[in-house]
Amino acid sequence: MRKLLVSTIMSLDGYVEGPGRDVMALPMDGFFDEHNLERQRAAGTLLLGATTYMGLKGYWPAVAENPAVSPAVAANPDMADLHRETGKRNNEMRKFVVSDSLTEDDTAPWTDSTTIVRRADAHKVVAELKEQPGKDILMFGSRTLWNDLLVAGLVDELHVMVGAAVLGGGTPAFGSGPVPSLRLVNTRRRDGSYNVLLRYQVVDRDDA
Template identity: 65%
Template sequence: MRTVVVSTIVSLDGFVAGPGGDISRLPMDGSFDALNLERLRAAGTLLLGATTYRGMVAYWPAVAEDPTVSPAVQLDPSVAELHRETARRNAELPKVVVSDSLTPADTGPWAQTTTIVRRAEAHAAVAALQEEAGGDVLVFGSRTLWGDLLPAGLVDELFLLVGPALLGAGLRAFPDGVPAHLRLRDTSRRPGSDSVLLHYTVDRARPS
């Protein structure tokens, strides 16, 4: 059995993006980068929505070639190898993208490691991934996707990096009416960061 893990950054007032999908005001500091790499090291498959996938395939291949193109590396050259490893793992891992709009032409340099699943088939595809052996099935971002999988009982764990930003409006982390009971497993905070990592498991033993 594999674990479906959601990893995302969220503002203190509960948004994963601002109006129009703007994520620029979320505090993506070193804690965010380190969390992403930690989760990638434990993953066997990336499970993504189309918007997140398009953003990643447009960004990470260039970083794999030259980490200095990353704004984070330009600000702090010491994180260059962290970003290089992140880019390499993003490229190498098998990727399952749930989308009715994405086509093979959109997969670019990740064509050989990307499988597109239509939304009507998503629940069955994720359930099948859970039954396999291997590393975690990792969901980065992709709130529309995991907001659908969570009430369907297809999410096992959530890593929520709560950052010190108030967006006021935008895309809420949890859609209205999503039924789930979460059990806190751990909290942590990296030295020098004002973000706090909350690690939850989904408790299916209790009624929602």
């Protein structure tokens, strides 16, 4: 059985987006990029909401071809290989996007690697994906979707990078649904970064 992992970043005061849905208000530094690539290497499938899917699709194919177009690489050329590999993995990995509005016409250049799942079918499809053999299922962004799956008991781990920023408003990381019990597995820091990575395991209700 495969694990479903969520990798996200939030501010010190608990927001995954700043006011006006400004995700760039979060300190997504090299540590964040390195962790996400690490998780991609251990995963075989990406599971995404429509907004995150369209954002990744509009960004990473160009970076895979030429990492210099990434602002992070422009600021630090040493990040080029990391961003090139991230872009290539995003291009190649199997992707499931949960949306009632997207069509196949919206998926280029990822059409061959993308399956669109309607919202009413999401829990069933995710449960079936988890039952299949293979590597992890990984979620980036997609706050509405992962909160829904978390409440439904389908998420196995939360990897939350807490950024050294206080936004004062925006989109809170967690919704209003009852969040299952979480067990802190480990914490990580990296020299040169003010962010802290918290890895939580979702506790089975029978074991809570």
